[in-house]
Amino acid sequence: MSLNRWWEARRRGARMLGTLALLVMGGSPAVAGVEPLLRVGDRLKVTFFEMMEVPDTSEPEKAGPREPAPPLLQTVYPRVDLSGEYAVEPGGQVVLPLFGAIDAAGRPASAFKADLGEAFDRLFRRRCNVTVSMVHRAPIYVVGVVRNPGSFPYAPGMMVIQAVALAGGDLENGAPAQAIETTREQERRDGARDRLKGLLARKAVLIAERDGTVAVKSPALRDLIGTDAAAALLASEQRMVQLRAQNLAIARGARERAIAAIHDEIDLLRQRVANFDAQVKVRGERLKMMEALFARQVVENERVADVRRDYVDMEGRRRDIEILLLQTEQRQEIAKKALEQGDLERRLNLERDLTQVETDIQQTERAYVALNATAALMARTNPAPGREAGTVVYDVIRRTGDATETVRAAEFDSLEPGDVLRVRVGPTEKAKAVDQVAEK
Numbered sequence: 001m002s003l004n005r006w007w008e009a010r011r012r013g014a015r016m017l018g019t020l021a022l023l024v025m026g027g028s029p030a031v032a033g034v035e036p037l038l039r040v041g042d043r044l045k046v047t048f049f050e051m052m053e054v055p056d057t058s059e060p061e062k063a064g065p066r067e068p069a070p071p072l073l074q075t076v077y078p079r080v081d082l083s084g085e086y087a088v089e090p091g092g093q094v095v096l097p098l099f100g101a102i103d104a105a106g107r108p109a110s111a112f113k114a115d116l117g118e119a120f121d122r123l124f125r126r127r128c129n130v131t132v133s134m135v136h137r138a139p140i141y142v143v144g145v146v147r148n149p150g151s152f153p154y155a156p157g158m159m160v161i162q163a164v165a166l167a168g169g170d171l172e173n174g175a176p177a178q179a180i181e182t183t184r185e186q187e188r189r190d191g192a193r194d195r196l197k198g199l200l201a202r203k204a205v206l207i208a209e210r211d212g213t214v215a216v217k218s219p220a221l222r223d224l225i226g227t228d229a230a231a232a233l234l235a236s237e238q239r240m241v242q243l244r245a246q247n248l249a250i251a252r253g254a255r256e257r258a259i260a261a262i263h264d265e266i267d268l269l270r271q272r273v274a275n276f277d278a279q280v281k282v283r284g285e286r287l288k289m290m291e292a293l294f295a296r297q298v299v300e301n302e303r304v305a306d307v308r309r310d311y312v313d314m315e316g317r318r319r320d321i322e323i324l325l326l327q328t329e330q331r332q333e334i335a336k337k338a339l340e341q342g343d344l345e346r347r348l349n350l351e352r353d354l355t356q357v358e359t360d361i362q363q364t365e366r367a368y369v370a371l372n373a374t375a376a377l378m379a380r381t382n383p384a385p386g387r388e389a390g391t392v393v394y395d396v397i398r399r400t401g402d403a404t405e406t407v408r409a410a411e412f413d414s415l416e417p418g419d420v421l422r423v424r425v426g427p428t429e430k431a432k433a434v435d436q437v438a439e440k
Helices: 003-026 109-124 160-166 175-211 219-225 227-295 301-381 429-439
Strands: 043-055 072-078 084-087 093-096 100-103 128-136 140-144 150-152 391-400 403-409 420-426
Touching (some): 160 391, 175 219, 175 301, 219 227
Parallel strands (some): 140 420
Antiparallel strands (some): 043 084
């Protein structure tokens, strides 16, 4: 048998094996047609395993010129140079090294795998086993009257209604949900309004507390909640300020009384120092007199020593009173500085609170304006009670090869990778009939 005939016979055998495998897996070519088709944008992982026949050298060769050749073994090893991940190009083909471009889009993976096997046979004249697995599929795009338009991962067998569910549902059939969202937006707006009126009232009372005047309602507060409500809110805030002022006055009064008590203690100590000064002076004069008498030998040394000890003792007691007086004066200075520091901290706290309130007012005003506009827009776009809703229409925009087609779809129709699902609201049959009558 020639090499060409042997090669053709092996190729026919490979085709028969492929057909048998197809019948075993799918039953018939018609049943195999339900296999998902490859689409542009799909990313495939292709692995080649080359099959080779090598002599079996597990047994030692026997001596003799007429011994038969050793049997052949089937071995398989991966072709790393050909295996890898490949994408279905916009033209619908997959480009592989050495093989070139092979058609893939619109065909099942089994057919694409069979073409890869034939290409390997033609190039290397050897058989191979090819595996093709899906790594990534093009997403589904949902646009139109849905809550969250965008792209979503494709799942095998995905239906139109499932894609719409991923996009948050259509707005027309979601009118109750839209009403709930409108109510929530209005609640957020009302919450921002309450925060804003509280901040405006607090600003007014902080300014009055800083300046020592009566709180006056601002035009912004009056425009926000009205004159009467603004006056009531300011009165409530003013009562809180009065209570806080009373607490501060009590604390300040306690500090002032402590300072006054220290002042009285200082006066008493100064009087004691003056008394000790007089006694020290008297004892000093007596000591001088006794020393003069001792010099004339009128008195004895023991009496002079007694007078000297009395003088030194009085001088020491006077020094102790002076030290106590200095310590008391220091305590008075510390108490006065603490009182001044408390007043300064109160003014600084008022300025800091006023600055913070002004910043919060600016932020809350911006939030309130945005939420008010959003709530008003949602209220206008919300379907009115009793209004007849339109019919939801699903259009699938699908690219096949170089052409793009748009087809009408039902909720349970299947989607393909890369499809664009457009959801729109069309007129109802009743509205169409009314329009036709109006045209006539």
